[in-house]
Amino acid sequence: MFKKTGAATAGSISRLVHRERMCFFVMALGGLSLGMTEPLSAETLLSALARAYAGNPDLNQSRAAVRVRDEDMPKAAAGMRPRVNIQASAGPYYGNLRLPAGRNAMTGQRQFTQEEYTGYPRGAALNISQSIFDAGRTSNSVRQAESGVFAARATMRLTEQATLQNGATAYMNVLRDTAVVNLRKNNIAVLEEQLKQTRDRFQVGEVTRTDVAQAEASVAQARSELYAAQAQLKNSIANYRQIIGVEPMHLEPGRSLEPLLPRSLQQAIEIALVEHPGVVAALHQADAVESAVKVAESALAPTLSVNAQVSQQWDSFLGVPGSRQFAAAAFAQLNVPLYQGGSEYASIRQAKEQLSQARLNADLQRDSVRASVVSSYGLLETARASIISSRAAVKAAETALTGVREEAKVGQRTTLDVLNAQQALLNARVSLVVSQRDRVVASYAALGSIGRLSAKELQLDVALHDPGVHFEQVKTKWFGVDTPDRR
Template sequence: MALAGLAAAALGAAPAQAETIASALARAYVGNPSLGAQRASVRAVDENVPRALSGYRPTITVGANAGTSWAQGHLSGQNYRQTMFPRSVGVQINQNLFDGFRTTNSTRQAETQVLGAREGLRDVESSTLFAGVQSYMNVLRDTAILDLQRNNVDVLEEQLSQTRTRFQVGEVTRTDVAQAESRLAAARSSVSAAESNLQTSIATYRQIIGIEPRHLAQGAPIDRLVPRSLTNAVQVGLEEHPAIIAALHAADAADIQVKIVEGELAPTLGVSGSLVQAYDNQTPGDRALNATIVAQLNVPIYTGGETHARVRQAKETAGQRRIEADATRDQVRAAIVSAWGGLEAAKASIRASQAQVDAANIALIGVREEARVGQRTTLDILNQQQELLNARVNLVVAQRDRVVASYLVAQSIGRLSARSLNLNVRLYNAKLHYDQVRDLPWGLRTPDGR
């Protein structure tokens, strides 16, 4: 590929030392901050499950109090003064027995949210890897274009030198010299613009991959992840895309929320027990141990309509989530069609650009030969050189677009991941943290020790 060859020459890459697109994506998978933040977000959602499960467990509270009581008065013909130090210590236990299935449904909802969060993580992973591909190929493209622009300056400097020599011997006019000078100035301006574009691409690469680009190797399309036809691509995308699956989980969670709120209208049954040791409660020096156990049944009769309004509100939200899931399907379908069209266009553009380069190169050789015998002017040579440069730039851009488009199709159908790319990394296992915290009844430290 011309793109790879020019980029390698500009960066001085040696095959044994080159950073490949796979190794760059592995760096992004491990160290990209946006992807790391999304993983932390999934771990936070995991904690909703033990929170919901806590509704099955008892709550235990220990309390104590201490104080001073002083009294004086006249009783039965006698004056009295009394000082006591009342104090007590006790424990209270509350256990839910039935809450209208709110705990059960809250647990189901939390587990559904966990599954949705994992799909959201897959979507962010796919977007991050695609952004890494774009930044990698943009550096290669802009490096190659800068090399072409610099080479064009060298060619135009030589052309200007020859034109000045011919002007001195009277073969051309001052106009020819001015035309060569003008085209050289424009070429130097293009070099400055190309340098600026390359610096922007390098900065983006650093942001996504995590290091400065050094010795980038050739980038190749990922055609093995691209379905055989647009119809197959759409079918795969509608079945596998994480955004669609996440939207369906969100709809399921919204449906469960309706049942949770409806549970507030059901009776609740619970039992509570307490054990209290008191001192100086009635008379100085007394001691008392009290133990109680009470079952409590609450039946809501009328709540002013507030709970009913929240049930209706939850139903509307559930309907909204289902509509959003349909909208997500349409968005994914449109993205697949667009990505597929871009891939086909890139393939055609490479063929056309290669033919343009070959033809422009032959034409330039012919124009130069004709100029030697006076049949062409200096401007004809300059114009043909510019056409060849444009053709080579177009080819570089088309080759970059061909690689990026193949990855875009893989992303649009939901198959762009570290696993599908066989990246040399330890794959992040979201289920591991979930299993570690799901049934934890206590503990303030996270599984990683924080």
């Protein structure tokens, strides 16, 4: 009776172990389906990143910020463009004029004449002003605005890199956590079968109540770990939805970007110091501040402009009805600043200090990028080594578990030994899944650290955003309140 039960139970555990091994193989090397039994199409890592590139709100907000900065160009160029305005006025007028008229011949008292005027004076004037020389203020303002646009584009590239890297991390986190949940579910099934076998053996006096309690504790602990893994998976799914924009359904395994990386760390550092958006943005910001210094210095130089005015007035001479006046004038105006309270000198000194700060910030960005490259390459190497170690650990743990179970059948191992071996195998498999995830995520981080993580570099199937289109549309625009997209 006991041998028959034991053989059946051992057969059940063997089938569960085989199913666990196949499940782990699928999860570690294949895709994962979330909520779909027969998916019409699989979601790959690159297709998910294409979704994020096209619709991520943070990235779209950054693109809008660049378009806002583009408008600084026509604003700066306006300094050397003509200014035209019309002034008009109209309104009732009342006047009382009292004038001396000599002295009275009889009394000798002074005499006066008095007149009252009522009318409706009105008039209009056309004023035109054109700056001829502004000591380079406009040209330097244009260069400052252009550098600001380039800095904004580099900042947008930083956001693009962060979005793609966060998207890859969210994608791989869902894969990892789904695999861990499935591993823990299957582990519970194995432990429950182990508990059933232990109880059967306890009924025939083969094991003690302690063995049963140990098996029950393992099942309870496994359920607790499953609940924690499910909570982690829900959190990863929420992050995926936030970054990618849709719920994860059927995810294919992600691939590492190691083929796109420079072959050596030194090459990666050299590329990063030139191409990384953080460094590029800092250099453009320094250029913008350098132009700002020249703009501030122009306040000390003379300016020259020409002006013209044409005006027409009606009833304007003391409100006398019927009076009319026409005037036209053209003149040049030279302004030579001598002393304006010292504020212009303070502005120049302040701009020079800001330039020094911007250059120091560029040095800071270079150091930060260098450290990021070294760190990301180190994490990638660690993940690669961890995969090799974890695979060896899984293989050794499978062999150990099989041996412990066989030895337990003949009484050479206890139930606790079997449970410990099962837990060791589970831990090794979870570690392998985590290491595989870490390798993909680290490869994206490494490519981002050198400044080449972009939709173009990844060849995403999406229309690439070109910030230069909007810039060309508005940089020389003289009139109009509508944006190029007719908003």
